[in-house]
Amino acid sequence: MNSxxxxxxxxxxDLWRYAFALTRNRDAADDLLQDAVERxxxxxxxxxxxxxxxxxxxxxxxxxxxxQLRAPAQRHAAGPLDxxxxxxxxxxxxxxxxxxxxxxxxxATLPQDQREALLSVVVGGxxxxxxAATLDIPLGTLMSRLGRARAALKSxxxxxxxxxx
Numbered sequence: 001m002n003s004x005x006x007x008x009x010x011x012x013x014d015l016w017r018y019a020f021a022l023t024r025n026r027d028a029a030d031d032l033l034q035d036a037v038e039r040x041x042x043x044x045x046x047x048x049x050x051x052x053x054x055x056x057x058x059x060x061x062x063x064x065x066x067x068q069l070r071a072p073a074q075r076h077a078a079g080p081l082d083x084x085x086x087x088x089x090x091x092x093x094x095x096x097x098x099x100x101x102x103x104x105x106x107x108a109t110l111p112q113d114q115r116e117a118l119l120s121v122v123v124g125g126x127x128x129x130x131x132a133a134t135l136d137i138p139l140g141t142l143m144s145r146l147g148r149a150r151a152a153l154k155s156x157x158x159x160x161x162x163x164x165x
Contacts, residue, residue: 004044007053008037014054015061018124022065022116024104032068036061055130058120062134106156114149117142 015036020029040047040060047056107115113135120131121142132142 004047004053008040008057011054011057012037014125015057018058018119019061019065021119021123022062032061032065035068036064039064051133052130055126055134058124058126058130059134059136062116062120102157103153106153109156110149110152114145114152117145118149118153121146 012033016029016033019032019036020026023029023032036057040057043060047053107118110118116135117131117137120126120134121128124131124134126134128139128142128146132139135142137145
């Protein structure tokens, strides 16, 4: 197996997790991953070895996702957010499932640019530098978006204090 093919194969689990986080649907994630890997393979001559194949493939996946969002048939492809709590194998208690579902709902309220930044780093496992390159934004902008996204999530997930009786 050649080096490029091996590197793409090695990052498939991370690419799938990123695709799932974007689409919130297993079937849509599978389709997105297949489309993105096929596109990356066709465009492999454009990859420059100055960065990692993973970061480049994440960018291809994100661009494929954005293209699919613009297509009329794909506008409502995202599944219910509550499904995320049942797709994470490490979740084995009801409290963990509820926390994941709450996090997914809070993430859905984030602006798209903040959600993409957060998913690139947290789910995609990219470094800040790689995520900024993937999203075509300056590093400082990425850090701002991450800070705002994390603050919004923290605020949205704070327990609501009710009146003490």
